[in-house]
Amino acid sequence: MQINYERLLKDIERYSKYGKSPNGGITRPSFSEADRLVRDLFIHELADMGLRITIDGAANIWGRLKGSGKKRGCLVIGSHLDSVPNGGKYDGPLGVLTAKEIIRTLTENNIVLEHDLEIVSFTAEESNDFNLSTFGSRAFVGKLTKDMLENACDSKGRLLKEELERVGGSLDNFPAMEKSFKDKSAFIELHIEQGQRLESENISLAIIDKVVGMYRSTVRVIGQSNHSGTTMMEHRKDALAAACEIILLIEEICKNEGNDLVGTVGKLNVFPNATNIIPGMVEFTFEIRGESEKQIHEVVNKIRDNWMQIASEREVEIGENVFLNQKPIMLDSEIVSILKNSAVELNEPYLKLASMAVHDAAHMASVAKTAMIFVKSKDGKSHCPEEYSSPEDIEKAGNLMLHGLINLDRQLD
Template identity: 65%
Template sequence: MKINLSRLVQDIERYGEYGKNEHGGVTRPSFSYEDHQVRQLFIEELKEMGLEITIDGAANIWGKYKGTGKKKGSIVIGSHLDSVPNGGKYDGPLGVLMAKEIIKTLKEHTILLDHDIEIVSFTAEESNDFNLSTFGSRCFVGRLTAEILKDACDSKGALLSEELKKVGGGLDKFPEINKMHNNKKAFIELHIEQGQRLESANISMAVINSVVGTYRSVVSIKGDPNHSGTTMMVNRKDALTAASEMILEVERYCKAKGNVVGTVGRINVSPNAANIIPGQVDFILEIRAEAEGSIQEAIASIQDVWHEISDRRKVKVVQEVFLDQKPVLLDQVLVSVFENTAREMNEPCLTLPSMAVHDAAHMASITKSVMVFVKSIGGKSHCPEEFSEPEDIEKVGNLILQGIIQLDRTLSEKEIKSV
């Protein structure tokens, strides 16, 4: 029994038309017109498959394929359907459409598992105008509450509470979400790798055993804005040249260590004029690593060097941490199931950490969770060039199909209760 690759590829192409732009990319942010369209398409197709549809308070879409009932609860497969501006057609939708294809394959072979099987499409996984990425999964596990979200609005002043109602959700439905937790016995998320580790190894797939931690802070360097012609070099307190050294230190440290990645992804210079020495620079520092100790060591070492730079250049450095997300260990029982399934299929498979945060990292707080990656060509993601070869997608789809069948057999009540 194998998935129907041709049907899945057609689905990927068809869904990729919603939000397709003149650059060949997909722009489908959550709550946009294009998002509304693709949501309706997805719901109608789940109904045509005969699935039981639920839309929770966060507007996450759930479709259930009932099992024999011999084992309680659902094995859930899914990801998200929204996209970044001018993104690709694989990041997110591949995981959702693969879930749909797996259920179609089971139905066509008249196979009922002992557990129910559910598809989920999480709302607003990508960054969006409400500044609430991985929104749907964070709401589902209780990390974003109705109280926190009651006044949330986008840059145009639109209330999140009203946008949720338009797509079948609503803050008034949030209390029902907690009642859904006990029913979810395992969560499997397929995603493109968004990197080049699999391509470098010439391997189609990886089982993901952990998700990296992420630290972000706003860093402000305060110098002395002054006339660029009359202030001699020895008298300057230039915030931008200090910031330049500090940013290069992030790169130097992370390259030397090898087990952490560091990025300065946004920078503002003030007053940003040609004839004024920069008086203040604000940037965002991000550090990611698989181990919490590696993150803390990186921060401490980088800040030691920053202190020397600020003293030498006579500038003041202020930091405000706004994200300190710890690494997440995914469920080792599920990791083993998919590793063993790959071996039984004679398919080479790596075991890796995810260097990006996905919905599975949040779902791990309420149920057994695991991820599977498929090779990304050129490591491209969040761009129109995003692509995974159909033959790689087919291998990964069959791995998940067979892995779920194995999981259905082996997942015991004792293991479920230990979550």
């Protein structure tokens, strides 16, 4: 038994028309008009498939296919339908639409699972104007509460609670989600890799056993502003020059570390940011992602030791404000094992990888047995119109998810 990948590809193309820009990118942030239209389409199609539709307090869309009733709880598959501005058509929708195709395949082959099966599209997985990425999954598992969100608004002053109500959600229904998540036995999310590890090994798919830990801080380098023409080079305390040296240091240390650890400086603010003034202060974001908490802390400490030496040599001061220190999240070993065995049954090569990005699965792991499947991304590109996964790779990953789900249903008590 296999998925109908041609039908799946047509679904992907059809959904990509919502929010499509002239250059081929997709702009479909949550609560936008394009997002509302694609939500309506998805709900309509799930209803046509005979699924029982539920929209929870966070406006996550659920569709349930009844099982035989032999086993309690339900298995969940899905991802998200929103996109970043000018993004691609695979990030998120591939997981949702593959889940929809799997349900169609099971129904057409008269396969009745022992568990109920649910498909989900989570709300606002991507970064958005409310500064609440992975909003739907975080809210569903109780990491975001009604009290936390009562006054949340976007840059235009629109209240989140009003936007939620427009798409069928409600802050008042948040408490009911706790009862709902206790019903979820397992969750599998299929997603594009958004990197080049699979492509480097020429392998179509990966089974994901953990989500990396993440450390983020704001670093402030304080030097001395002065006239750019009258201050000789030996008399300068240039905060930007010191910051540049630190950024190169971060790159060098992380390159030498290896083991799927990455470091990034993605945002800088320069003060006073004038052509004829030596920068007196620079603020930048500092991020480290890695597979182990110990490794992350060792690298951060090594970088700190070195930047203090730079500060001394350049006569600048350095301060740091840590705003995220997230431990690695281990996914469920039982589901990972079932997916690995299913790949062997299908004679399908795979890699076992850690996810370098946070997905909805990272939050669902706190309430249900959870794992992920990654699909090879061409050139590792994502969040851009060039995002692409080949039909062959999509078919292989979809079939692994289908057979893995059937095996999970049999083996999970």
